[in-house]
Amino acid sequence: MILFKKNVGKVKVIPLGGMNEIGKNMTVIEYGDEIVIIDAGLSFPEDEMLGIDIVIPDISYLVKNRDKIKGVFITHGHEDHIGGLPYFLKKINVPVYGSRLSIGLIEVKLKEHKLENVELHAVKPLEKIKFKNLEVEFLKATHSIPDAYSVAVHTDQGIIFHTGDFKIDLTPIDGDVMDFHRICELSSEGVLLMLSDSTNAERPGSTMSEKNVGKGLDELFTKAGESRIIVATFASNIHRLQQIVDVAKKYGRKVSVSGRSMLNVVSVAKDLGYLDIDDDMIIDLNEIDSYEDKELVIITTGSQGEPMSALARMANSEHKKIEIKKGDLVIISAHPIPGNEKLISKVINFLLEKGADVVSCDIADIHVSGHACQEELKMMLRLVKPKYFVPAHGEYRMLKRHAELAEEIGMSEENIFVISTGDVVEAGIDGAAVKGRVPTGNILVDGLGVGDVGNIVLRDRKHLSEDGLMTIVVTISKDEGKVLAGPDIISRGFVYVRESEDLMDGAKQIVRDVLGECEEKSIKEWAYLKNNIKDQLKEYLYQKTKRNPMILPIIMEV
Amino acid sequence: MILFKKNVGKVKVIPLGGMNEIGKNMTVIEYGDEIVIIDAGLSFPEDEMLGIDIVIPDISYLVKNRDKIKGVFITHGHEDHIGGLPYFLKKINVPVYGSRLSIGLIEVKLKEHKLENVELHAVKPLEKIKFKNLEVEFLKATHSIPDAYSVAVHTDQGIIFHTGDFKIDLTPIDGDVMDFHRICELSSEGVLLMLSDSTNAERPGSTMSEKNVGKGLDELFTKAGESRIIVATFASNIHRLQQIVDVAKKYGRKVSVSGRSMLNVVSVAKDLGYLDIDDDMIIDLNEIDSYEDKELVIITTGSQGEPMSALARMANSEHKKIEIKKGDLVIISAHPIPGNEKLISKVINFLLEKGADVVSCDIADIHVSGHACQEELKMMLRLVKPKYFVPAHGEYRMLKRHAELAEEIGMSEENIFVISTGDVVEAGIDGAAVKGRVPTGNILVDGLGVGDVGNIVLRDRKHLSEDGLMTIVVTISKDEGKVLAGPDIISRGFVYVRESEDLMDGAKQIVRDVLGECEEKSIKEWAYLKNNIKDQLKEYLYQKTKRNPMILPIIMEV
Structure with a gap:
């Protein structure tokens, strides 16, 4: 436990995104004259945002307080946590901290934006980054991307603990389970306020371990027999990719990769050692004709039916290198994100019309969520035992449900704050309250224009x-x-x-x-x-x- | 069994909508110089059909053959079966046959379109409408609207049987179960070809009876206590409305209705005797302030989150007569139609923010589908025992799954036709095959323009x-x-x-x-x-x- 010299007032917790909405997660922790920022995400445009490419948070509060900012602390490498970073750094160039994989993915992103001279720090769990009145510590979290972290911000008012996106996976693919012991230590030191992932707060029970997907895939590979196998999944789910690679190896199949983001991630993950695949097992798409169907697995983007994705192009006969044929087994190892149901259904119809067999997660155990369900959320609340609680990352319905869960385990209503993006929570030893708001909004990115479409x-x-x-x-x-x-x-x-x-x-x-x-x-x-x-x-x-x-x-x- | 004088060739079955797509159901049965048409539906525009109001089938084949047309036979009063009728009748004015309720709903529609001089016939089950070489018979079917029919078209080549939309509800609200005995008789006479509803062909098991919803509603009404209750559901589901009315009566609550289509349907259904409600139980929206919350149930449109619907207006504080307040219980007695998930979620978030409790069918038994699942579909195939089978009403993935179900119960692949809108199936005693196509397409209706937006x-x-x-x-x-x-x-x-x-x-x-x-x-x-x-x-x-x-x-x- 650290002891600071002087009390500099209350700690401000200010979400600039991700509250009462899905995506563009960004949270400001401000104490005295220091600010640390957790994540800098993007969100995808709503239907009514015609022609818009992406949406990022309004950071005018940070621009005004730029001298206080010590750095951005990244929980994990998903777009809704790192996608806004290039736009942020173009305005405010401060050091970025995160896991080795997060930093690797950020490097790719910054290169695309031609951003140089950014100070990037790959940090291990439990390493502490010290500032004058603040100290930031990362903790291992389990999620649908490896090397995900929770964040603890130490102050003399107590600890601000942000779970980041998480699930409690007791048998994670990399064996790297959450650090429950350190969480308990933090709890003993005194967690003043916790922000916790509310994505699945409406779902009862617990999310299955990623390992379950391996079994589902294995069964399908057995049944596939002589067929070519095509698996669509999220590029960033490297543990999923690992399991596909493992089962491919078991059945003597080579792996080929289609889709720009999939190629990017596989390359980074392989280089950094997060994806374990023999060099002779991975083949170029141009070489697939030299192999028999039963010797092939193609891993592809497009699990959400995105019209320009590799899988959609295959379905529409617009893919330059892969033509779907009778007997192909297409495995869609993902769940539709709300709003994408019709896009995916369209792709499935076209694949079936071409004679492929299509297996989606409705009919086989080939996908699990990356987010904690109700039992896990309650467990996290029990372990951390925060004095104040702010449900984070979710629409109002999820935040509210998460707040109810906290009440169910005995927290009192006045210690729970269901807030909106922009609300300022001030917390300290002698109390906490929502005090005022900072400017917020959706900054729309359209082509090169940032914020010029209103x-x-x-x-x-x-x-x-x-x-x-x-x-x-x-x-x-x-x-x-x-x-x-x-x-x-x-x-x-x-x-x-x-x-x-x-x-x-x-x-x-x-x-x-x-x-x-x-x-x-x-x-x-x-x-x-x-x-x-x-x-x-x-x-x-x-x-x-x-x-x-x-x-x-x-x-x-x- | 009827015996015709002469064989006039094969029977043509031509879907002009509803195959490989959801909606705008319309099927042409042609034999010799006679045509009967089953249904004349609309579909709602796809996302890419910007600014379009509704979509109707291309009927140029019928315009060319208008002299052959004997009438339109309506299976039931849903928009995807009757919504295209006004546009059709403006071009081809022929008699329309259907159940009393279907005809009642069609009358409202024709009035809105200022269409007069249309010959409408309310027909009872088993009544036969005779033409030269064809005879049409309606059979009672159970579905999510009362008074739904299947259609049997008798020819000397055998019977063409169209299930219409159906589920096998063994305890329907009106007690009027499907006529299994008559179906078996038809089967004995010889069903040449069956078209059957594929909407739920991907779902295993059986659809629950509508009666189940009554129990779910009753539980919620018990829990509601002193709260005002607002129930959103499909206007056309009159059995659902009846159950809401019944449970309201049981708990001493008055019923008030909001939303244009809901008012329309309640009025028609009450007039025709399909909705049994005491006159003193139904009150005008203007009177609700004279009652206590615990004395009220408001039935409303907007179960799909439609932005202009009554429920959405309540959620957005734009409803002139109803203001959502803390403690209101909102029951969404419907399942999101694919594509509407985000709209509904938005409405739920707003309702919750206003302090209402919201119960959707994820968390309570307050909705059942109107369509048959796999076990029911197989039962229908077993009862009808058609020589040839055409899965109808559904996207390719559903039609294909339905075809597989038919194979599972022993039909041979070559007797099953998975076809697209516009394909012509010719069937007769000595065989059946897909022979050619007729013109088809989406006719887009935008304002007063029909087909001028291309x-x-x-x-x-x-x-x-x-x-x-x-x-x-x-x-x-x-x-x-x-x-x-x-x-x-x-x-x-x-x-x-x-x-x-x-x-x-x-x-x-x-x-x-x-x-x-x-x-x-x-x-x-x-x-x-x-x-x-x-x-x-x-x-x-x-x-x-x-x-x-x-x-x-x-x-x-x-």
């Missing part, structure tokens, strides 16, 4: 997506207000113009009438004219079609 | 939705090719213009350069000029933003 642009995209647009151009003489050319009408995404000539003629006539009227009355206020055209066209088009295209009148003065 | 319009909408557009207008003198006004640039859905002045200035400069070059070379081919502007702007914008807005150059000649 509500107005999105609203226009939505409008355009539903009913298209109609542009009306007319050239008018400056002096006399006479129409010199036009009105010309161009429409896109509205109706098929060739079959709508009457409609277009009617629209032109409406514009001509408005122009004529204005000419007659010598009105030269173009704003007035434009609004008039807009209103009258809008009414006309709605009456004729019950649609509301965006109407863009343009007046050129000559 | 691939080009959709592609443009998609393009516009992702990156918006940039319009460039310039006025040029006819004789000299000199620029008289512009270039003016207007963009929507691309970038927030006020923060992108440099980008816009750069774009204008590019256009000016192209115009200058053309002026210099006296090029007056506007198509060439436009393409040049487009190409150069596209490259410039992509390089600067990694986005591809739609670029619309417009040249006005004066």
